[in-house]
Amino acid sequence: MVKIIKVVNSNEYQDIINLYKDKQKLIFFKKGKLELNLKGKEFLFTNFTVMNSSPFYETKNIFVDIEEAYIFVFDKDIKDILIAQAFLFLCPITGVFQLSLNEEQFLKIEKVFFMMMEETNPEILLLHSLLVIKYIESFRNDSNSERMVEHPIVKEFVKAIDKEYAFSHNINYYANKLIVTTRTLNRIFKDTTGITPKQSLNYRLNLEAKKILMKNNKSIKEISYNLGFKSPEYFNMFFKNINGVSPVEYVKEMSYNISFLSQNIS
Incomplete structure (x- = not known):
């Protein structure tokens, strides 16, 4: 691991x-x-x-x-x-x-x-x-x-989504905070990092979802609303599109992997 x-x-x-x-x-x-x-x-x-x-x-x-x-x-x-x-x-x-x-x-x-x-x-x-x-x-x-590779707009965007990923999933919201157009934000971010701001935001949301799933016993419904999703169904779809498994399947898979390794590594 x-x-x-x-x-x-x-x-x-x-x-x-x-x-x-x-x-x-x-x-x-x-x-x-x-x-x-x-x-x-x-x-x-x-x-x-x-x-x-x-x-x-x-x-x-x-x-x-x-x-x-x-x-x-x-x-x-x-x-x-x-x-x-x-x-x-x-x-x-x-x-x-x-x-x-x-x-x-x-x-x-x-x-x-x-x-x-x-x-x-x-x-x-x-x-x-x-x-x-x-x-x-x-x-x-x-x-x-x-x-070592940084554009000030990229830096501020990453700071913003680290704090407000659950508050807004809308890139227009972050562009307005940075006082740039959404088109400019997309261009700068893609030129600097090779991916879009939306992909970066989704990455941050996915990290937090995994962190909560492995750390807490909260229901999928509670987690989805805590992360700013409109419904548990939308959160499930988001998570499965990125990870290939549902949140429930991910927890089972990780629990099994940890249990298996604990029993077999010597």
């Missing part, structure tokens, strides 16, 4: 990055240097930095000299749970994020990695993963973090 992979040289680093190129990843650089090009811009990662690597964006390495790093890879279901906890940092739609830590902060996270590399219980692994994300959120501020 989650993987923590320690690499101690540049070849190992590149092999793992290639192996999981289609997965969402957090890369923790403990010692070494990485320069990469992203959409024509060059970026540098050095000791005690964290990179949120998104499959939505193709990067090109300029210089790689990795001595020690951890690559935190999520599968689809865990990725959605984690992103729902820290949407503005982990959102794969709005580009690659860089976070600079001090040594003390990095070592706190590394201690969790040590436990995760020894752990086999998937539920405990998920708790450890959430702890890593909570650490990142507590360490992050405006002076030590930078999003």
